[in-house]
Amino acid sequence: MPTPSIDLAIVGSIGIDTIETPTEKHEEILGGSVSYACAAASFFTHTGMVGVVGTDFPQAFRDTWNNMNIDLEGLQTVDGKTFRWGGVYHENMDNRDTLFTDLGVFETFSPELPEDYKEAPYLFLGNIHPALQLHVLEQVRDPKFILIDTMDLWINIHKENLTKVIGKCHMLTLNESEAQLFTGEHTLNQAAKKLLQLGPEYVLIKKGGNGSMLFTKDDIFLLHAYPLDTFKDPTGAGDTFAGGLMGALAASGKTDKEAIRQAMVHGSVVASFGVEEFSLDRLVQIDRDEIEIRISEFKEMSRI
């Protein structure tokens, strides 16, 4: 069996986004769950991207990933147009409306892992169709730790498949409203109890600017979001958080609760940088030292 060239494989969407906030509009910028997640993970570990783009995909975006040392062996380039998404945020930035979705080559995406990615000890199944997530799991050779993300669409229309794939993963992450939608429970404690019964050892509920909660059968870990003076674009924040978490966890080589707590802190801080600008604009500016400085501040703020 080949030695894996990467520590962490991440599967997900790649998009060219058009995003409007109450104060700014940015057109044709780099987006997609796997782009945000790989960028965040790349601060901590050698990360491979599994996704698809069309022949129209700009070289400049590819250069951005290359400059972050993201491994692109798992990136497919196929005839056609790259997935495009447009969204507009409401005044409070908490909610958004989708303006358009052009799936392009993403419509027929079938994630195929390069041989050495199949040996990667850590795997993050970003938010794609549950059948595709299952297809990835059929290719890998017993990773140490698998994180799965999803969204309301799959909970609504493919709950059975989704439940099946969740049962094969170590950790499930979803946001507050998705956890409530999936379980019908209002309190997150009750929702998490039901989700843990599906099989994963960990359930990680994201609450945006209000932080996140990690549930196991025995305990709960509460994490804040780093409080920002200004933030510009929340798009991809959850993917950045989860990607940073998996990158830091892969770098630790561990999968226990303490390691996951620390990995969450790392992911949360990387996400706090990410939302300070659109796309990966802020993430390409920072380095590991700046992340560590903010982690220290964050720990002091959270100390009781």
Next chain:
Amino acid sequence: MPTPSIDLAIVGSIGIDTIETPTEKHEEILGGSVSYACAAASFFTHTGMVGVVGTDFPQAFRDTWNNMNIDLEGLQTVDGKTFRWGGVYHENMDNRDTLFTDLGVFETFSPELPEDYKEAPYLFLGNIHPALQLHVLEQVRDPKFILIDTMDLWINIHKENLTKVIGKCHMLTLNESEAQLFTGEHTLNQAAKKLLQLGPEYVLIKKGGNGSMLFTKDDIFLLHAYPLDTFKDPTGAGDTFAGGLMGALAASGKTDKEAIRQAMVHGSVVASFGVEEFSLDRLVQIDRDEIEIRISEFKEMSRI
């Protein structure tokens, strides 16, 4: 000058509430900001209540306060009806509509402090008209620490008076939307910066089930809410939190940042018990030991 018989004086409203949640309706139950706040503080320190009730006020409610060792020397009983309030919570329990408000004797309330309350080292000005809060400040003799609470109504119609009274206090507390309303700033960091310029050394922003944030000119403290399996009624949670905080702070005899962090933890945990039942029904069941056990769990959940 007389030695104060109490360590903490709390001024606020006393109401007889009718509350509907998606699952339950309770009529004519004990409520009001000073009732919740004094009950919470009474676990930690000798607390005096300043408020008004009508001659219709049930003896059973008075007994509830007496059983918690709340000092009632500052409680006025006047001819007329006690303030009544009715509200209904929406499905998510985050929002509520007021069904009716009968001010009764609260309409002409003028808070008068008994002589020995004027010497109390800690003072909590609960949410009442800013002119009445100023009237209380004119009576006290240089307390060590004053906390002031308010609401959207006073921000909208009496901002000038409110600003004046805030400038005379050590700590201001309000909830997230009130902080945004007061300052016109969206991020809490920016809102808190503006509020600190009004004079208080501390600004405490309450985020309900998402915890709270303490701002000073130099730093931020982030506190979660204790995660509950079930909660029944959020009415008075903010008053319970602030009352517990002030009770614990008064018990410590301190006013520094570290003492306030610990006091916030105490207040938060008391509030987490409070919302498990309507009115003071849960608070009358618990003791200091149960609070300390939950504080230990809470600290472990929050450790990073």
